[in-house]
Amino acid sequence: MVPLSCYLVLSGILFACGVTGFLIKRNIITIFMSIELMLNGVNLSFVAFAAQWKALSGQVFVFFVMVVAAAEAAVGLAIIIAVFRTRKTLNVDYVNLLKL
Amino acid sequence: MTPNFHLWLIPVLPLLGAAVNGLFGKRFSRTLVSIVGLSSSAAAFALGLWVATEFPSLASGLYRETFAPWLRAGDFRVDFGFYLDHLSLVMLLIVSGVGFLIHLYSVGYMWEEGGYYRFFSYLNLFLFFMLTLVLASNYLVMFIGWEGVGLASYLLIGFWFTRDIAASAGKKAFIVNRVGDFGFLIALFLLIKHFGSLDFVSLFASIRPLGPETQGSGLLTSIALLLMVGACGKSAQIPLYVWLPDAMEGPTPVSALIHAATMVTAGIYMIARSHVIFDRAPAAGMIVAILGTLTAFFAATIGITQTDIKKVLAYSTISQLGYMFLACGVAAYTAGIFHLMTHAFFKGLLFLAAGSVMHALGGEQDMRNMGGLRTKIPGTFWTMTAGTFAIAGIPPLAGFFSKDEILWQAYASPRGSWVYWLLGLITAFMTSFYMFRLWFLTFFGGYRGSLAEAHAQPAGLSPASHGHPQTAGSGSHGHGIHDSPKVMLVPMIILAVLSFVGGWVNHSFENFLAPVFRDSGSTLAAEAHPASGESPAEEGGGKESLLMVISVAAALSGLYLAWLLYCRRPELPNEIAQGMRGLYQTVLNKYYVDELYANLFVKPLVDGSTKLLWHGIDQNVIDAGVDASADAARHVSDTMRHMQSGNVRSYAGWVAFGAAGVIAYMIWIGVR
Numbered sequence: 226m227v228p229l230s231c232y233l234v235l236s237g238i239l240f241a242c243g244v245t246g247f248l249i250k251r252n253i254i255t256i257f258m259s260i261e262l263m264l265n266g267v268n269l270s271f272v273a274f275a276a277q278w279k280a281l282s283g284q285v286f287v288f289f290v291m292v293v294a295a296a297e298a299a300v301g302l303a304i305i306i307a308v309f310r311t312r313k314t315l316n317v318d319y320v321n322l323l324k325l
Numbered sequence: 326m327t328p329n330f331h332l333w334l335i336p337v338l339p340l341l342g343a344a345v346n347g348l349f350g351k352r353f354s355r356t357l358v359s360i361v362g363l364s365s366s367a368a369a370f371a372l373g374l375w376v377a378t379e380f381p382s383l384a385s386g387l388y389r390e391t392f393a394p395w396l397r398a399g400d401f402r403v404d405f406g407f408y409l410d411h412l413s414l415v416m417l418l419i420v421s422g423v424g425f426l427i428h429l430y431s432v433g434y435m436w437e438e439g440g441y442y443r444f445f446s447y448l449n450l451f452l453f454f455m456l457t458l459v460l461a462s463n464y465l466v467m468f469i470g471w472e473g474v475g476l477a478s479y480l481l482i483g484f485w486f487t488r489d490i491a492a493s494a495g496k497k498a499f500i501v502n503r504v505g506d507f508g509f510l511i512a513l514f515l516l517i518k519h520f521g522s523l524d525f526v527s528l529f530a531s532i533r534p535l536g537p538e539t540q541g542s543g544l545l546t547s548i549a550l551l552l553m554v555g556a557c558g559k560s561a562q563i564p565l566y567v568w569l570p571d572a573m574e575g576p577t578p579v580s581a582l583i584h585a586a587t588m589v590t591a592g593i594y595m596i597a598r599s600h601v602i603f604d605r606a607p608a609a610g611m612i613v614a615i616l617g618t619l620t621a622f623f624a625a626t627i628g629i630t631q632t633d634i635k636k637v638l639a640y641s642t643i644s645q646l647g648y649m650f651l652a653c654g655v656a657a658y659t660a661g662i663f664h665l666m667t668h669a670f671f672k673g674l675l676f677l678a679a680g681s682v683m684h685a686l687g688g689e690q691d692m693r694n695m696g697g698l699r700t701k702i703p704g705t706f707w708t709m710t711a712g713t714f715a716i717a718g719i720p721p722l723a724g725f726f727s728k729d730e731i732l733w734q735a736y737a738s739p740r741g742s743w744v745y746w747l748l749g750l751i752t753a754f755m756t757s758f759y760m761f762r763l764w765f766l767t768f769f770g771g772y773r774g775s776l777a778e779a780h781a782q783p784a785g786l787s788p789a790s791h792g793h794p795q796t797a798g799s800g801s802h803g804h805g806i807h808d809s810p811k812v813m814l815v816p817m818i819i820l821a822v823l824s825f826v827g828g829w830v831n832h833s834f835e836n837f838l839a840p841v842f843r844d845s846g847s848t849l850a851a852e853a854h855p856a857s858g859e860s861p862a863e864e865g866g867g868k869e870s871l872l873m874v875i876s877v878a879a880a881l882s883g884l885y886l887a888w889l890l891y892c893r894r895p896e897l898p899n900e901i902a903q904g905m906r907g908l909y910q911t912v913l914n915k916y917y918v919d920e921l922y923a924n925l926f927v928k929p930l931v932d933g934s935t936k937l938l939w940h941g942i943d944q945n946v947i948d949a950g951v952d953a954s955a956d957a958a959r960h961v962s963d964t965m966r967h968m969q970s971g972n973v974r975s976y977a978g979w980v981a982f983g984a985a986g987v988i989a990y991m992i993w994i995g996v997r
Contacts, residue, residue, distance in 0.1 A: 236639060244981055248974065248978055248981060256973075256977075317972075317973040321971040321973070322971065
């Protein structure tokens, strides 16, 4: 059996990748995907713990996260399309109307 | 069975009038306002008369009404209650009677003025508070009236509030009175602390067993002195008299009602009411007498030099109040109240007559611009003559009896002294002199004013036909010199008759008030000459007549001197003034007391407030603190706003940074 620590390390790597992509990428779509990566990194640690401790709540929680992620994707993609229609770009550096 | 007098109705009726006129008067016609104002004061007077006719049937000689408890704290309680004895009955009749007459006069005097309804509302309000003051059954209810008349006085002095001088005169009166009220209040606190009651009956019952404080001074002396401070403020005595001359900025009926006949006598009434305390505090009595004598004397000297007709009367009022103070100080309360009554008649009359003169001359107040008015306004002339002779103390008019009584008591009372008598006599001479000076300057000689005499109508023929009197005190005049309408003359005539005959009740008045001051004499006798056993009244029949003759002579010589200086040889006064330039200037400028107070009290206060409180504390501490906190907030925000760059990726960075912070904290908590 694969030890728990391996799952957690993989989960950490996935999360770190998500964070890095979230911080350095300029394309909104990529940033969006990075967020999904972070969520799934967390999901992985949830299920790992759930399997380790034979507790169902971790599994259930993952479903919740997935539902939220799905909803977020629906709303987020709609926003991205709207942004692209008005700004003709997906580069976040140019989406800066809130600037001083 | 005790009849129910419903005393509460007497003050409440004027209050009702004040409320109706004050709230709705703006929409009323002048006639309706007059009806409301007059009927409420007339009703109060009528009720007062009814009470007076029923009063002698009371066996106990006093009557009380308690309506509701006001304060209760442990054993201490104060009730809303009214109290009637011989003293308050006299005051009740004076206040409501003279008050009604002056209301009547005001209808004519104020007819052309703006704010007519406001004037009557204030006047009724004053009557309410004054009646509360004289009918109160304890010191605290009295204090309501005491403060209330001060308020009404302030409102009425500043009646023409657009004139700066009137507004500041009102403030001055209010502030100076506040100094006196401070003393009154502390006296009340002392009474509460040591006797646990403010009710006249129970309080005096617990004080009566105490003996006079002849050795040094004690509790009763300090209470008496503090009460005296209050009386000094209200009754315009040294050192708090300065507000009264300025109060002449108010309309003349106000000067007559509040600043001559009634309100300023509240202090005298209060001392007479507290006679049980003053009887037992000889030192306080002496100070009251000294203050009264000095006030009478100095105010009279100032009165000699004034040229404004109302200012002369104002100083005369202060001087006469000094007489009353003197009487109270030598424990001759009956004489003081007697003079209070006659003074209410003749000084009210003199003010009304002065108002009538000003009215005839279109607001002229300077006597140097009058003269020769005797034939032009005979109604005013004759009433004023009665008032002048009365105040000068020429028999058989009212002032003679009351002033003579005070002078005799100042000499003969156990607390009296020939010094009081001598100063009082000189004051009587000066009173006679300045009053006849006013009389001669106004009514005799040639007319010195600028008003066109060509239009002067044959006076007295049709005083009522003018209908609408002209603006008095301010404003122009179109008719030439004419006498006042009947509505003004009638109150003056009534008061003139009272000034004439008012003194004849001398002995019955004494007997009437005797029950109130019954125990005063025995206390004094115990204090003064325990050995001699001879009462002053027995020894002094001949002496009293002699002193009476001397005081009449003083009054007549004042008349003669005034005639000599202002009628016979009008150039003399100027020469005398030139001859004694320094003295004359000092007296003309009222001994520079106003300037002294301005430098001693007002200027430090104003400077301290300006420099320390305004520039120092308000600007440098409070305002500066507020400004500094605003600046700090702005600076911090200026720095922090750079976080809000609008750049999505920098927000992402802050989110990550924050999350990292939270995780680090949780780890730290975990490993701790």
